[in-house]
Amino acid sequence: MKPPPPGQAVAALRRGGWIALSVLGPVTIGYLLVFWLIMAPIPGDTITYLETGNRLNRGEPLYAPHDFGAGYARVATFSPPLIGVVFRPLAALPDGLGVLLWLSAMAALEVAGITLLYLRSPALTGIAAFLLAPAIGLTIVVGNVDALVLCGLVSVWLLLRGGRETAAGLLLGLLASLKLTPAAVLWWALLTGRRRAVAAALLAAGGLALITILGSEPLVYARFVEVTLTNYGGAMGSMSLGALGRSLGTGSAAALLPVTALIGGLTLAALVRGRPGLAWSIAIATMVLGSPVAAFHSPALLLAMLAPVAYPPLHRARTLPQAMAAGQFR
Secondary structure (H helix, E strand, C coil): CCCCCHHHHHHHHHHHHHHHHHHHHHHHHHHHHHHHHCCCCCCHHHHHHHHHHHHHHCCCCCCCECCCCCCCCCECCCCCCHHHHHHHHHHCCCCCHHHHHHHHHHHHHHHHHHHHHHHHCHHHHHHHHHHCHHHHHHHHHHCCCHHHHHHHHHHHHHHHHCCCHHHHHHHHHHHHHHCCCCHHHHHHHHHCCCHHHHHHHHHHHHHHHHHHHHHCCCCHHHHHHHHHHHHHCCCCCCCCHHHHHHHCCCHHHHHHHHHHHHHHHHHHHHHCCCCHHHHHHHHHHHHHHCCCCCCCCHHHHHHHHHHHHHCCCCCCCCCHHHHHHCCCCC
16 A cells, blocks of 8 residues: 655644644633633542442442432432443442543543544534533533533434444434433434434333343332432523523523423424434434533533534435335334
8 A cells, every 4th residue: 555645644644733723622721711710620420420330339229318409309310320330340440440431531532522523514613612612621520421422422423324323323322321311312313214223222222221220229210210300390400591590580480491491492303303404403402401400511512413514414314204104104
């Protein structure tokens, strides 16, 4: 194999340098902002995940009692129970090695997700990344699973774009099992007629649920449903619509804003299902706006809205009504 001409190699190196600067720049700025605004931040979310693994390793309930603020479920974690099972082996590692491994993986995935978008849409991705730099930086600092979700969602779009519905569905099932909000993208897949992706996602979620029950406790999903419904009844995360409404003086009605955004977003996605790219972006926005426990790092997930812009659909799948009319759901 012949080496590339010197000029071509230099151009490729220069392009790689610009990519590194444009992607790592916002990440670094966000990381430094977090350190500047929050003195000596700790990887809080990673430590919370680690404690879920420790509790399961000790044979204790995953959703142990914890005194959160008014409106929140009074348990130690709001995450789906799979995260606790994932952290059981990490919690068993010595000297904080599990924390280091998880933080490193989340940082790499966050950068990878942004890079995938930047490769095809550098200007728009660069602008969005700089605007969301604090949220990106905080995601890395605390080691939130949102880093995996961002990279995973971009990958789901790319797999679907390439016609690999089963692989996309399996990945989507994993994401929705680790973080409930990607279920909004499962709704989008159903609306746009991606039947194999939906079936694969449900299969993956079912298999992971069985593994979770075996690795935790028999009624763990009943407890998770209870926790989630409690939070939708009054929790107001720092970046949730509920918190915004409360700051604007809407009183007790503020607690209803996330569920209103959730229902409205899913409905709007259904109305524009004939335009899959637009419906996808609405579903991603619904993930953030429809969460009652959205935190300062949550807006970083909005970067996944750019996937249809960076990688336009190659073809349109049949929408759910079209598929039913063609007899594909009979």
